[in-house]
Amino acid sequence: MAEYKNYNIFALSGDKETTDIDVCNQLGLNPALAGTPEINEAAIKKMHKENFDAYLKRGYSEEDASRLSDEAANKARKKIRSLIK
DSSP states (O other), X not given: OOOXXXXXXXXXXXXXXXXXXXXXXXXXXXXXXXXXXXXXXXXXXXXXXXXXXXXXXTTOOHHHHHHHHHHHHHHHHHHHHXXXX
């Protein structure tokens, strides 16, 4: 099996143990995303949906759930951009 670079946010932050395949398995993402920078956007979108649904379950309005989920997603995007540079 060919080696590939891990692009997940954990690996970019220095975690040598968490592979892109781990992230794909944990989040139910397409394994073809492993070894590509696109894994992060897919993970962010998945977590955005999960966060939004969780906020609604906790009684937040759709507007607040959307705002809070957007903030978390944008924070993750910003962190990834800083790590990839």
